[in-house]
Amino acid sequence: MTTVFGVPLPAILGQLTLGLVNGSFYALLSLGLAVIFGLLGIVNFAHGAFYMLGAFAAYIGLQAFGINYWFALLLAPMAVALLGIGVERLCLRHLYRLDPLYGLLLTFGIALIAEGVMRDQFGVSGKSYPVPELLRGVVDLGFMVLPIYRAWVVIASLVVCAATWFLIERTRLGATLRAATENAQLVQAFGINVPIIVMGTYGAGVALAALAGVLAAPVVQVSPLMGSSLVIVVFAVVVIGGMGSIVGAIVSGLSLGLIEGFTKVIYPEASNIVVFVIMALVLVWRPAGLFGKE
């Protein structure tokens, strides 16, 4: 059997696939963060909470209303996005002119509220969400056995990431968004309703987080705490990629997932700190992040 660093190759490939799945979640989440930061200038600490709420929306939908996975994939992000829009209208809107630190603190408070409410309702133990029938089973790739659902997660998030990139970089709506980022007043003078755009952007970013939550529901345990430590890793990913860079968010999300998976093979103890170590190294070498401009 082929071995690398004394570890059998199938084990490495298995961990790398797992890493790629995690990387897909990092990419989706950091993409949402980057989109929100780009236009609103706010670091959305509640991102992990919205991811958790997305997973719970799917879980509750299935348990209470019998909504299947495919509808949940559509409905849960919409429901959570509505919640996000409420937050934007009621609170965030009033903070745009202040120091961005206040936005961070506010969304931190929102995250605590969401977590506390869900903990009170569902406790801390994880709930399992069934893998949809269509995606059950495995494919034998020869060198490893790959659960179909995991492949689906990677493909689905890659498609969503690509679509988001296309929307922002290649369409008229995206051009308006980017223009509003550069100079909101000028865009407003052209008769474009910037506050609505800002609201929609926040909703879209939140929907991306919730979508990641639905995708994650069958592979992780659905629990109120699932987002709180993930959001810190995603912050590190975003710092590494360079905040506000769409491509940076996607690329660094996926590659850090892979690196994490690889670390699990060669030095498992370091697997949950490797992202932070890389962040520290990147900051020493390139303070603006790999894709950042400064």
Add this chain to the structure above:
Amino acid sequence: MRARIAVYVVLGIAALSAPLLGIYPVFMTQLLCFAMFACAFNLLLGYTKMLSFGHAAYFGSSAYVTGWLVAVHGWGTTAGILAGIAVAMLLGLIIGAIAVRRQGIYFAMITLALSQLVFFVCLQSDFTGGENGLQSIPRGRLLGFISLDRDAAMYYFVLAVFVAVFLFIRRIVRSPFGHVLEAIKENEARAISLGYKVDRYKLVAFVLSASIAGLAGSLKALTLSFATLSDVSQEASGEVILMTLLGGSGTFLGPVVGAGIVLTLQQYLSERVGAWVTVIIGTIFVICVMLFRRGIVGEIQARFSKGGSAP
């Protein structure tokens, strides 16, 4: 000015007589530790506008180091505390040197991520006792002869340290060094153009704050005789932010008031409402950010100074 002196006198008398009034001294001591922690944090947020989102890293690791040296290796209390401060200082130097390379929200995210690294190291290290933490840390004797086993003795010791730290921070803020920090807070670009090596000033402030946070952590470990993962956790970092924000960042007494309110609230609510403590803390965060960003003490001071310059 006269009102301010009166406030300090009342607080001083209250602090000195608290154990005699039958208030549980361990709680009061714990409160002083967190107040010290919040004052250290305020040195960064309030006077330099650096939001460190991972201050529990210094508080908690110092608590672990002191606890480990005193409980396992039989070090003296004073030596244990000093070693804890030294570790917090070193950690602050390393993390600070990386974090001051970026400003504002980036600084916050970097300190948060690196403190999570510290958390995982504490979780996986052997000396911290992992999930169980360190238990039954003896308080020992101060300088080798004053026993701290009595709760009141521990309280007065921590009170003395707290007053010293409080005056020390006041002294720093009002020193020429403190004025440079204020200049950085108001307009960093201008401070740079005036020729100040801004990063160096920020790093010194960061290391000072981390060391004081470490001192608070050591004292907390000795007071409650345990050090656990919750001391280095993200939750503890969030709590110290809330204490400072609620009490009033950039005021001397604000963090003390905030620590008092948050700790009392937690003590009172945790048995009664369970998970709702988190909801309530989150709600206070939202209210603070939306309605009174100056905090309780800040709002009172602004009202008293009647349109004059804010303190």
